[in-house]
Amino acid sequence: MVLTARLCAASVLALAGSYVHAQEAGSSEETVQAEQPSPQPESKLNDLSLDELIPPDAVNNAEGWAGQENAAAAVEAGVEDVSDAAEEQLSSPTDPAVSAALDGFEIPEPARLEPDPEVTAIAEIDAPDLVELPELVEFDVSNELILAFPNDNDRFPEQTEFIDRFKALSTIETLESGEDTVPQLAARARADEALLIEMLRTYGYYDGEVVRQLSGGRRGGDDDSEAVDTDPQVRFDVLPGERYAFGEIDLGALDTAPDYDLLRESFAIQSGDPLQSDRIIAEETDLRLTLGESGYPFAAIEAPSLLIDHARNEGDLSLPVQPGGKYVFGGIASDDARFLSGKHLSRIARFENGDTYQASLQADLRRAILATGLVSSVTVQPREIAPPQDGEPGQVTLDVDFERAPLRTISGAIGYGTEDGVKLEASWEHRNLFPPEGSLKVRGIVGTREQLASVTFKKNNFRDRDQVLTVDAYASDIETEAVDARTVALRGSFERISNLLFQKPLSWQVGAEVLYTDERNRVIGGIERPRQEYTIFGLFGSATLDSSDDLLDPTKGYRVTGFLAPEVSRSLGAETFYLRAQGDASVYQSVGSTVLAGRVRGATIQGADAGLIAPSRRLYAGGGGSVRGYGFQGIGPRNDLGEPTGGGSLVELSLEARIQTGFLDGAVEVVPFIDAGSVSLGSTPDFRFIQYGAGVGVRYKTSFGPIRVDVGTPLNPTEFDAPVVVYVSLGQAF
Structure with missing residues (x-):
């Protein structure tokens, strides 16, 4: 045309x-x-x-x-x-x-142009949606680092936790100041930007953005003629965006387990819950624990996987679970029955045959075997002996394999103390001479104030868990601040004990003893008095209620102990019947990083005058576990010559503050203390004479308990008291 x-x-x-x-x-x-x-x-x-x-x-x-x-x-x-x-x-x-x-x-007419593909593609691109940025609020992490978040906390409710977590992981926080820190800061800012994005995803914000800004930090010229700006700063604008939710939840074959409802409840993630990776790990741990505590020793859980769907703003979680069947305990098999038999291990175990399998009870058995001190290593593994069938659980036996530890111990010690003088001590022990767990120990002490020879038989886990039978025969010649006694005794006890691995809310002890002793109160005035012989038979028992949180280093709770010992004493052809009784109570309360501790003790001898009782059975106060600042048994009634006579009643009070310090990563405590004690001649306290002591101590905390060093001084000393007394021991004073 x-x-x-x-x-x-x-x-x-x-x-x-x-x-x-x-x-x-x-x-x-x-x-x-x-x-x-x-x-x-x-x-x-x-x-x-x-x-x-x-x-x-x-x-x-x-x-x-x-x-x-x-x-x-x-x-x-x-x-x-x-x-x-x-x-x-x-x-x-x-x-x-x-x-x-x-x-x-x-x-x-001009010829029609062919369409350009590139122009067509550009024309088809949708115009970007312009989103109004929210108002941001800044948080100063450090001088070099600022984080900014939306001012509306509803957009990011995890903000506080997020900041604390970032502080612990940030590479910028480890940057040292100096002239060469500017390029390091820029490099570490890029690493922190990647960290923030990854953290946002951890909390379920997969569309989140992080804007990095670096300002300041200008370096000088090559000739150092220009000033150096060593105060660079990085700011991150953290824009979380919309939080994703959990979509489909696939737990593999978990629904085949008889206890599916209980197990599914332990894995608390549901579709529609806000997505957070940490929660997956926590809930997986809870599910493993519930499986192990509900009778599933062979349960297997594979690593979780999370499929993110950006179109739905959801993540589909897959956690393949194979329950492996439900079981009950069917016995214990030892690989060295002559050393530790399966029957004895069953006494140690806290379960009976037929009880539902629990992984915690299996772990407890392993710890109890290690606590015997007879093995150096031990493994405990469940083995199927009967499969589940007809809706009934199967049975497993626990195979115990262990390595024997060295059974004989020879030890020795040498020391000097202001109270004890020179002391040499040696011992030999065989911890399984009478299997299972029957030990024999021979001990001897030679010193300025003490000589002792003893033979002790001990049967641990006797007839039941943590029950100990002890028979001790000894001969001693001991001189303390108050008593000079030569004694031959036989003592037996049966007790349920607390120990470092298994602290118990209730522990108790019952026993009996018979002894022959030749003794007198210590002579100070220079007038020798004859020694007096006593033959004593007694029964004793004690019980302790313990709600404290640690056996050697409590920070909260209380302890209450009661002790009773009816005795009969024969001396100079006469018999005397009396009852020794004592009560102890202590309380612990944390106030910040400081622990306030208090203790009270009361004791009495009922039924006889103190003068008719052997001096070693009377009551005294003083020492590291009593009134600090005084020697052991250094507090009590004295005669006209200043010689201690002991009393028939006792009252003690102690207060101390265990103050945490930053020394050696917090392992050192400073402990100011004040103690008081009164001993009366009669069976009822009259508080006529009260001795006070005060001082300061240091505690160094170790994995097996605090090492204690206390330095005390008497506040109202007598002529017989030293100006300063030092105490060293393991564990707190009370």
Whole structure:
């Protein structure tokens, strides 16, 4: 198709006007008419150029020039508005020259362009959605680091926990200040940016963004002529976005377990819950624990996987679980029955055959075997002996494999103390001479104030867990601050004990003893008095209620102990019956990092005057576990010569503050203390004489308990008391 165009004179002149400078406006119509070219023969018009057809002055008044020819006709026709005539002329030009020039003037139709794929692709891109950024609030993590979060806490309720966690993991926080820290800060800022993004995903914010900004920190020139700015700063704008939720939850074959409802309840994640990776780990641990405590020794759980669907803003969790069947205990098998038989191990165990299998009871058995001190290593593994069937659980036996530890021990010690003088001690022990767990120990002491020889038989875990049978025979010659006694004794006890591994809320002891002793109160005045012989038989028993949180280093709770010992004593042909009784109570309370501890003790001898009782069975106070600042048995009634006589009643009080310090990573405590004690001659305290002691101690905490060093001084000393006394022991004073 060819497009034929007839251009009016005004259009042609307008085209020409783009190349010719317009003259001043106001050229008259008459001037334009005077300059109008005369008509040319039509035969010659075709040979004329466009510049020849259009005079230069026509450019100044194209409309006027185009309408000259029809102006007169318009007047004759009664057309008042010349512009209307001009418009009519423009719409249908009658100038033969112009018509002849435009006849046959054709403009070809342009070819259609092929579409450009790149342009098309760009056109199809949707315009980005412009989101208004929330108002941010800053948190100064350190001088070098700032975090900014949305001011609306509902957008990120985990903000406080998030900041604390970031502080612990941030590489910037480990940056040391100095002139070379600026490039390090920039590098570590990139690492922290990746850390923040990963942490956002951990909390379920998979569309979160982190904007990093580094400012300050300009380094000096090579010649060090420029100042160095060593205070760079990094700011992270943390924009959590929308939090994802848990989608589908797949727990493998868990639904085949008989206790599915209980097990599923232990894995508390449900579809629609806010997504958090930490919670997956915690709930998986809870599920493992519930499986192990509900009778599933062979349960297997594979690693969890999380499939994130950004279209749904959800994560589908898969945790393949194979319960492996439910079982009960069916016995214990020892790999060395002559050493520790399966029957004895069953006494140690805290379960009976037929009880539902529990992983904690299996672990407890292992710890109890280690606590015997007879083995160096032990493994306990469940083994199926009967499979589950007909809805009934199967049975497993626990296979116990262990390595024997060295059974014989030879030990020795040498020391010196202001109270004891020089002391040499040696012992030999065989811890399984009478299997199972029957030990024999021979001990001897040679010292300035003490000589002793003893043989002790002990049967641990006797007839039941943590029950101990002890028989001790000894001969001693001991001189304390108050008593000089030579004794031969046989003592037996049966007790249920607390120990470092298994602290018990109730422990008790019962026993009996018979002894022959030749003794007197210590002679200080220089007047020798004869020794007196006593034959004593007694029964004794004690019980302790313990709610404290640690056996050697309690920080809260209380302890209450009661002791009773009815005895009969025969001396100089006369028999004396009496009852020794004592009560102890202590309480512990934490106040911040400090532990406040208090103790009270009361004791009495009922039924006989103190003078009729052997001096070693009377009551005294003083020492590291009594009133600090005084020697052992250094507090009590004295005669006119200043010699101790002992009493029939006792009262003690102690207060101390165990103050935590930062020394050696918090292993050191400083302990100021004050103690008081009173011993009376009668069986009822009269508080006529009270001794006070005070001082300060240091505790160094170890894995087996605190090592105690106390330095005490008497506040109202007598002539027999030293100005300073030092005590060293394991564990707290009470």
